[in-house]
Amino acid sequence: MLGRTANGLFWMFRYIERAENTARLIDAGLRMSLTRMHGHEEEWESVLRSSGVFSSYSAANSEVTSADAVNYLLRDKSNPSSILSAIEAARNNGRMVRTALTREAWEATNECYLDIKAQLARRVSDAEMPEIINNIKQRTGLIRGAFHGTMLRNELFNFSRLGTFIERADNTSRILDVKYYVLLPAVSYVGSSLDNVQWESILRSVSAHRSYGWVYDDDYKPANIADFLILNGRMPRSLAYCYDKIDSNLSYLEREYGERSSCHDMVADVVGMLRGHEIQEIMDRGLHEFLQDFIGQNSRIAAEISDVYRFYQD
Amino acid sequence: MPFDEMLTEDSLPRAPYTGYFNWHSGQKISDLIKKSRDAENIFRKTGITFAVYGKEDSAERLIPFDIVPRIISGSEWRKLAQGIEQRVMALNAFLDDIYHKQEIIKAGRVPRILIEKNDAFLPEMIGMRPPGGVYTHIIGTDIVRTGEGQFYVLEDNARTPSGVSYMLENRETMMQMFPELFHLNKVRPVENYPKLLRHSLAAVAPPGCTGKPRIAVLTPGIFNSAFYEHAYLADQMGVELVEGSDLRVIDGKVAMRTTRGYVAIDVLYRRVDDDFLDPLTFRPDSTLGVPGIMDVYRAGNITIANAPGTGIADDKAIYSYMPEIVEFYTGQKPILENVPTYRCSEPDTLAYVLDNLADLVVKEVHGSGGYGMLVGPAASKRERSEFAAKLKAKPGNYIAQPTLSLSTVPILVKKGLAPRHVDLRPFVLVSDKIQIIPGGLTRVALKEGSLVVNSSQGGGTKDTWVLED
Numbered sequence: 001m002l003g004r005t006a007n008g009l010f011w012m013f014r015y016i017e018r019a020e021n022t023a024r025l026i027d028a029g030l031r032m033s034l035t036r037m038h039g040h041e042e043e044w045e046s047v048l049r050s051s052g053v054f055s056s057y058s059a060a061n062s063e064v065t066s067a068d069a070v071n072y073l074l075r076d077k078s079n080p081s082s083i084l085s086a087i088e089a090a091r092n093n094g095r096m097v098r099t100a101l102t103r104e105a106w107e108a109t110n111e112c113y114l115d116i117k118a119q120l121a122r123r124v125s126d127a128e129m130p131e132i133i134n135n136i137k138q139r140t141g142l143i144r145g146a147f148h149g150t151m152l153r154n155e156l157f158n159f160s161r162l163g164t165f166i167e168r169a170d171n172t173s174r175i176l177d178v179k180y181y182v183l184l185p186a187v188s189y190v191g192s193s194l195d196n197v198q199w200e201s202i203l204r205s206v207s208a209h210r211s212y213g214w215v216y217d218d219d220y221k222p223a224n225i226a227d228f229l230i231l232n233g234r235m236p237r238s239l240a241y242c243y244d245k246i247d248s249n250l251s252y253l254e255r256e257y258g259e260r261s262s263c264h265d266m267v268a269d270v271v272g273m274l275r276g277h278e279i280q281e282i283m284d285r286g287l288h289e290f291l292q293d294f295i296g297q298n299s300r301i302a303a304e305i306s307d308v309y310r311f312y313q314d
Numbered sequence: 315m316p317f318d319e320m321l322t323e324d325s326l327p328r329a330p331y332t333g334y335f336n337w338h339s340g341q342k343i344s345d346l347i348k349k350s351r352d353a354e355n356i357f358r359k360t361g362i363t364f365a366v367y368g369k370e371d372s373a374e375r376l377i378p379f380d381i382v383p384r385i386i387s388g389s390e391w392r393k394l395a396q397g398i399e400q401r402v403m404a405l406n407a408f409l410d411d412i413y414h415k416q417e418i419i420k421a422g423r424v425p426r427i428l429i430e431k432n433d434a435f436l437p438e439m440i441g442m443r444p445p446g447g448v449y450t451h452i453i454g455t456d457i458v459r460t461g462e463g464q465f466y467v468l469e470d471n472a473r474t475p476s477g478v479s480y481m482l483e484n485r486e487t488m489m490q491m492f493p494e495l496f497h498l499n500k501v502r503p504v505e506n507y508p509k510l511l512r513h514s515l516a517a518v519a520p521p522g523c524t525g526k527p528r529i530a531v532l533t534p535g536i537f538n539s540a541f542y543e544h545a546y547l548a549d550q551m552g553v554e555l556v557e558g559s560d561l562r563v564i565d566g567k568v569a570m571r572t573t574r575g576y577v578a579i580d581v582l583y584r585r586v587d588d589d590f591l592d593p594l595t596f597r598p599d600s601t602l603g604v605p606g607i608m609d610v611y612r613a614g615n616i617t618i619a620n621a622p623g624t625g626i627a628d629d630k631a632i633y634s635y636m637p638e639i640v641e642f643y644t645g646q647k648p649i650l651e652n653v654p655t656y657r658c659s660e661p662d663t664l665a666y667v668l669d670n671l672a673d674l675v676v677k678e679v680h681g682s683g684g685y686g687m688l689v690g691p692a693a694s695k696r697e698r699s700e701f702a703a704k705l706k707a708k709p710g711n712y713i714a715q716p717t718l719s720l721s722t723v724p725i726l727v728k729k730g731l732a733p734r735h736v737d738l739r740p741f742v743l744v745s746d747k748i749q750i751i752p753g754g755l756t757r758v759a760l761k762e763g764s765l766v767v768n769s770s771q772g773g774g775t776k777d778t779w780v781l782e783d
Contacts, residue, residue: 004571
């Protein structure tokens with residue numbers, strides 16, 4: 001397959017993942033603004049930070065209001081991570097690699113784009129938000145379903161999956177890093193209702209507020225939340241889960257191509273690191289530092305993959 | 315009254331349409347309108363879009379599809395096919411001659427100046443004989459009809475004709491929506507086109523290519539108006555869809571960058587214009603092509619389809635010489651007629667054209683897609699006088715033709731059927747043999763009375779049936 005095709009698939013799935021993730025972040029932000037009496041703009045700042053767009057937002061807007069933040073995250077074309085931009089980028093990549101996709105996977109992507117674009121053609125009112133967020137989750141879910149149901153499990157599939165999990169690992173680690181301080185045991189108002197809301201918001205932004213209860217069967221505890229999102233291999237948005245998938249997809253490529261490369265070793269190191277630690281050790285050594293390292297390593301691995309498999313012209 | 319292909323003047327169905335007409339009489343118009351919307355949804359879903367240049371917000375548009383098929387009888391088709399085959403043979407012979415001995419010029423049948431001063435003539439191709447001796451591999455001959463058995467060739471698209479994906483998708487959509495019609499009528503299949511194209515391209519692989527030839531489709535990219543078609547054909551043929559940035563000349567071969575390294579290709583079906591093909595030979599600012607590909611080509615290590623320089627054969631200035639060209643190379647009278655054409659470069663003719671602008675269609679010699687043309691009868695006085703000025707300034711840039719009374723085929727409108735003008739583009743594949751796909755793309759002017767069928771000017775398409783009889 002062409003290096004450019006591998007790149008197109010990789011980014012198509014990164015963007016789909018990003019759109020979905022932003023939808024979750026907005027959802028969690030809206031939830032926060034419902035459950036708090038005042039000061040929820042603070043929450044929007046952290047949502048913007050989690051999405052990695054706080055500085056570009058601030059450059060364009062003088063203050064953080066929920067309406068502007070939502071608009072920026074949802075449909076601002078100047079924000080390359082807005083849902084509209086991400087879906088458009090996913091679809092353009094999909095169009096470019098049209099020959100690599102099944103008809104079902106392509107049509108789900110194309111319909112997602114047409115539908116969301118129409119829905120986001122103008123500013124969206126609060127009352128419309130739940131329906132729109134839901135639609136975005138459903139549409140991206142349909143793409144995933146069509147993709148999983150129809151694509152051959154070959155190299156095309158592997159590059160797509162690598163894009164999904166590199167992006168997801170990045171998203172989850174950023175969400176944690178923006179809120180890492182509310183997970184620190186030393187914070188004075190531990191156990192207060194404010195904390196509960198904060199913790200729930202983290203879990204909500206990765207759609208884990210229900211599953212947390214199934215796994216830990218307990219009230220929210222910072223260490224458990226961190227464990228769930230970092231080390232729990234059964235949690236589909238955890239760092240450990242993402243890296244298991246990155247590892248297995250790269251292993252398929254290794255077998256298929258009969259060649260092991262630098263990116264394989266880098267990924268094996270991350271997998272080993274995630275398996276070799278208890279959450280308490282990570283927290284003791286500094287959650288923020290851990291997450292910063294992780295985010296850096298994750299993006300170095302993405303760059304290495306694109307080098308090894310010739311995504312770009314050299 | 316223009317000739318209607320479905321109905322006689324007494325509103326009775328003509329022979330090829332009998333089956334369809336009877337079926338149609340039993341349908342509710344409202345149901346058909348609904349089907350028509352379903353069809354549009356299918357197209358939108360699939361992403362069969364067409365970019366219209368110069369209109370930013372509507373960057374991607376659907377070409378309207380009309381659900382009433384255009385039907386051609388087997389005997390009508392046989393005549394057409396023979397005529398097309400004759401013409402295509404002549405086109406390839408002409409190209410070979412023009413880039414070698416130029417006997418047709420020496421014989422005084424085509425003026426030298428018309429060839430050598432023509433932008434479409436590529437000196438780089440002089441003395442170059444492509445693998446298999448084929449210059450134009452894929453041709454879309456534009457044909458119009460004015461009456462019973464009256465067909466004219468309007469244009470020979472010998473460069474990179476587009477539209478074949480619409481032919482295929484139109485058929486696919488009709489079969490999905492009206493399977494019963496295909497039981498009622500014996501319609502000759504078109505859906506094997508991608509397979510035929512693949513075989514046809516493989517058959518003209520360079521002589522040094524042993525084993526299965528590796529084929530790729532070269533596209534300018536997703537912003538090109540016909541990108542959908544490029545992707546569609548690559549997909550259907552099961553070959554790679556490449557862009558210029560994927561290709562590089564390595565060890566005297568053109569190779570594509572894959573995830574495992576560079577892999578040589580043997581046949582390139584390029585949908586990039588000559589000018590952009592090789593920045594080292596043609597436009598140096600082109601990023602769509604492959605630096606050095608012309609050297610590989612000249613060394614005989616890759617087949618480029620269609621060959622560079624084929625534009626000289628379908629140039630509008632050359633068109634008026636096609637009857638002579640056909641006769642010169644085949645020794646026979648042309649089976650298909652040309653539309654009478656006035657060469658504005660000739661002073662007497664120019665005067666005639668200027669006097670009769672209201673009755674003529676004037677076309678730019680190098681234009682395409684319906685841009686830069688004047689349809690005299692439909693134009694306002696002002697438009698005509700503005701065009702006359704352009705014509706006087708550069709007469710050699712224009713040709714003029716009488717406005718033919720193009721045939722009509724009904725389309726579906728709210729009140730039922732209404733006649734609209736059509737043309738036809740059958741597709742031809744040339745390798746060691748010539749294959750004409752029974753059918754083609756019927757373009758239809760959706761506006762009542764309009765003669766402009768180009769999709770860039772609001773035209774639509776129809777499924778085209780050639781009956782087995």
